[in-house]
Amino acid sequence: MVERLSPEARKSALAELSGWSELSGREAIQRTFTFKDFNEAFGFMSRAALVAEKNDHHPEWKNVYRTVEVVLATHDAGGVTRRDIDLAKAMNAIARQLGVT
Numbered sequence: 001m002v003e004r005l006s007p008e009a010r011k012s013a014l015a016e017l018s019g020w021s022e023l024s025g026r027e028a029i030q031r032t033f034t035f036k037d038f039n040e041a042f043g044f045m046s047r048a049a050l051v052a053e054k055n056d057h058h059p060e061w062k063n064v065y066r067t068v069e070v071v072l073a074t075h076d077a078g079g080v081t082r083r084d085i086d087l088a089k090a091m092n093a094i095a096r097q098l099g100v101t
């Protein structure tokens with residue numbers, strides 16, 4: 001079982017993660033990605049899904065046209081862990097490759 005990050009560790013990890021913030025009302029982190037069009041948004045989701053499956057750590061997400069709203073939490077731990085931070089970083093890298101900062 002992976003340990004939940006302390007509030008301080010969560011904050012400092014978030015400070016280095018462009019676009020991500022705390023979700024209100026629940027211990028989780030969130031980011032909304034906006035792409036050029038649906039094709040780019042779905043391309044992002046396809047690539048992120050491969051990373052998620054490989055690491056057995058999966059996002060909660062919603063796609064509307066060219067936006068993808070992502071929420072990350074470790075359900076098994078009841079909060080945010082290093083695994084969420086790692087997936088958030090991987091998602092940022094994929095988005096960056098698609099021209100989204």
Ligand SMILES: C[C@H](O)[C@H](O)[C@H]1CNC2=NC(N)=NC(=O)C2=N1
Pocket residue numbers: 056057058059072073074075076077
């Ligand atoms: C059995 C399996 O490893 C677990 O259910 C994994 C799968 N993917 C997961 N994804 C996320 N985000 N949180 C989890 O706790 C989690 N648990």
